[in-house]
Amino acid sequence: GAGVSQSPSNKVTEKGKDVELRCDPISGHTALYWYRQRLGQGLEFLIYFQGNSAPDKSGLPSDRFSAERTGESVSTLTIQRTQQEDSAVYLCASSLMPRPNTGELFFGEGSRLTVL
Amino acid sequence: SQQGEEDPQALSIQEGENATMNCSYKTSINNLQWYRQNSGRGLVHLILIRSNEREKHSGRLRVTLDTSKKSSSLLITASRAADTASYFCAPNQGGKLIFGQGTELSVKP
Numbered sequence: 001g002a003g004v005s006q007s008p009s010n011k012v013t014e015k016g017k018d019v020e021l022r023c024d025p026i027s028g029h030t031a032l033y034w035y036r037q038r039l040g041q042g043l044e045f046l047i048y049f050q051g052n053s054a055p056d057k058s059g060l061p062s063d064r065f066s067a068e069r070t071g072e073s074v075s076t077l078t079i080q081r082t083q084q085e086d087s088a089v090y091l092c093a094s095s096l097m098p099r100p101n102t103g104e105l106f107f108g109e110g111s112r113l114t115v116l
Numbered sequence: 117s118q119q120g121e122e123d124p125q126a127l128s129i130q131e132g133e134n135a136t137m138n139c140s141y142k143t144s145i146n147n148l149q150w151y152r153q154n155s156g157r158g159l160v161h162l163i164l165i166r167s168n169e170r171e172k173h174s175g176r177l178r179v180t181l182d183t184s185k186k187s188s189s190l191l192i193t194a195s196r197a198a199d200t201a202s203y204f205c206a207p208n209q210g211g212k213l214i215f216g217q218g219t220e221l222s223v224k225p
Contacts, residue, residue, distance in 0.1 A: 004158075035215070042204065043159075043215035056212070091158060099211025100146060107151075107158035 002026075006092050006108035013082055014116050021077045021111045025094030032075050033105065034067060035091045043091065049075060050098050082115045089113070121216045122205055128222040135192040137219040139205030140185075146208045148181055150190050153202045153218070162190075162203075197225045 005024040013019050025032050034046040045059040049069045060066070064082075069075040079086055089112050093105040123138045139148070147166045151159040165172045165181045165188065172179045178191040188207075192199055200223045206213040 042217040045212070045214065102146070102208050102211045102213060104149070104161040104164060105159070105213065107160070109158045
């Protein structure tokens, strides 16, 4: 597609439920990133995909968080048994060049998650 | 730990004035990038400066990089109300971009 697409744009869920967030990167971009941004804060790195594998998962905050990527395209971030502290905007970005030659990241508009 | 630390945290200026934002980082980098984020939106890439470059221009933007001091600055000249946004630096350490908390710029008409 023309840009990075994320869905849903907004998600309100109850504590304890599972949620799935989806990212469609720019076609041909082999590198894909997930970041989390709490209100008024900077971006926290979560996970990096190169193709379909994730050589860097160091930012995932707990085992409730997981992500996968298929077809070197779509990625899904899953949060199990959501907690209120998971409330944030989850941003996906893709890049043409893989690490370490990371160039410009193209970001989606984010998925705003609210856990009640 | 945070790699990119922006300063100031917030900046309020009048239209037409220049805005300067600073960024410090801790370890060696491949390049350093600046991004802009309008409220509630995704980030947009502004400019990338390589570790062997000292200064780069793009329109009204001027970025400097001092690797000896591990610092960078972003200058926006002749600011406009539409420049109101948060600005983030992202040092690239071995391919990993670590974003700071950003500088919130407000340009008053």
